[in-house]
Amino acid sequence: VREGEAEIIEAETVEQAATILVDKLLAEKVI
Amino acid sequence: VSNELFVWIEQFEGQPAGASWEAIGAARRLADELGGGVAACVFGGEGVEPLAQEAISYGADRVFLAEDATLVDFRVEPQVALLAKVLREAEADVVLIGATFRGRELGPALAVELDTGCIADCTALELKDGQLTATRPIYAGKLLSRCVIPERRPQIFTNRVRAFPKPTPDAARSGEVVRVEPVLAEEDVAVKVAGFQETVGGVSLADASIIVSGGRGVGGPEGFEPVGELARVLGAALGASRAAVDAGWVPYEHQVGQTGKTVSPDLYIAAGISGAIQHQAGMRTSKVIVAVNKDPEAPIFKLAHYGIVDDLFKAVPALTEALKEKLG
Numbered sequence: 001v002r003e004g005e006a007e008i009i010e011a012e013t014v015e016q017a018a019t020i021l022v023d024k025l026l027a028e029k030v031i
Numbered sequence: 032v033s034n035e036l037f038v039w040i041e042q043f044e045g046q047p048a049g050a051s052w053e054a055i056g057a058a059r060r061l062a063d064e065l066g067g068g069v070a071a072c073v074f075g076g077e078g079v080e081p082l083a084q085e086a087i088s089y090g091a092d093r094v095f096l097a098e099d100a101t102l103v104d105f106r107v108e109p110q111v112a113l114l115a116k117v118l119r120e121a122e123a124d125v126v127l128i129g130a131t132f133r134g135r136e137l138g139p140a141l142a143v144e145l146d147t148g149c150i151a152d153c154t155a156l157e158l159k160d161g162q163l164t165a166t167r168p169i170y171a172g173k174l175l176s177r178c179v180i181p182e183r184r185p186q187i188f189t190n191r192v193r194a195f196p197k198p199t200p201d202a203a204r205s206g207e208v209v210r211v212e213p214v215l216a217e218e219d220v221a222v223k224v225a226g227f228q229e230t231v232g233g234v235s236l237a238d239a240s241i242i243v244s245g246g247r248g249v250g251g252p253e254g255f256e257p258v259g260e261l262a263r264v265l266g267a268a269l270g271a272s273r274a275a276v277d278a279g280w281v282p283y284e285h286q287v288g289q290t291g292k293t294v295s296p297d298l299y300i301a302a303g304i305s306g307a308i309q310h311q312a313g314m315r316t317s318k319v320i321v322a323v324n325k326d327p328e329a330p331i332f333k334l335a336h337y338g339i340v341d342d343l344f345k346a347v348p349a350l351t352e353a354l355k356e357k358l359g
Contacts, residue, residue: 006333006335008338019357
């Protein structure tokens with residue numbers, strides 16, 4: 001059970017943010 | 032008293048519930064610590080015998096197998112009567128049951144039948160000074176409670192679905208299969224199953240390793256289209272907050288939260304969900320949580336691991352396209 005703050009993905013465009021997020025999810029091995 | 036841990040194997044038309052293999056995995060780990068064994072109970076209609084070997088491949092040392100017309104469809108009475116008989120005769124110490132809808136019904140009924148305790152919805156089980164200690168979320172997941180059944184036996188635990196890892200099956204494992212006969216005749220069983228109605232389409236929330244949910248922020252039924260598309264690309268189940276269900280945008284069977292389903296997927300993506308405590312109660316044990324919300328103060332960001340602060344109608348399609356690109 002988690003309590004904390006999310007790591008907000010900051011990027012110039014939402015497309016870049018989405019790509020960064022997908023890379024993080026791949027690194028987490030959840031997709 | 033036995034040092035053999037028992038696991039009830041849930042099945043529907045011969046198809047096992049994943050939570051049962053997760054329970055076998057948990058029992059196997061504890062049995063290895065205790066120097067004991069794992070016994071599985073497979074009770075169903077004719078044709079469930081292959082599940083006995085499957086249970087052995089997942090970690091059982093022996094299987095109590097019953098194949099009878101009274102056990103074809105799940106009903107508490109014949110299952111409890113037979114399970115209680117097997118457990119009494121074995122002087123069982125511990126029983127694990129997957130906390131599915133059926134398991135949640137079976138565990139307490141079994142506890143009443145055996146005059147013992149049942150700790151429900153466990154997310155961890157460990158041995159401490161020879162006592163099996165269960166961890167379970169309480170107060171909508173805000174606190175973790177550690178519970179024991181100090182005296183009564185057998186100790187009954189229901190394991191939260193997907194809270195325990197599913198073991199890797201080993202087809203080379205061997206074990207003993209013990210055939211048992213049902214305790215109740217059909218005329219002794221009050222409940223009759225009239226039939227089943229299949230849920231149309233989609234991945235079951237309970238079994239899903241990935242869930243994509245929409246909330247009030249999607250704005251209407253059409254707002255669920257990009258959310259649903261993201262779910263399709265991920266092979267995920269579609270979830271929803273109570274606000275979206277109450278508004279009639281998606282059916283109740285998709286509702287996650289205190290008054291909906293409790294889920295524990297590897298990945299939970301919350302789109303347009305503020306993260307009310309009632310919603311958190313149903314998803315806070317997810318392994319990785321992603322929030323997409325235009326309000327940076329939304330409580331969901333306190334719970335999520337990753338967040339995108341933006342309009343979900345931009346962020347969700349962008350995420351879908353990025354996934355298509357990366358996953359092919």
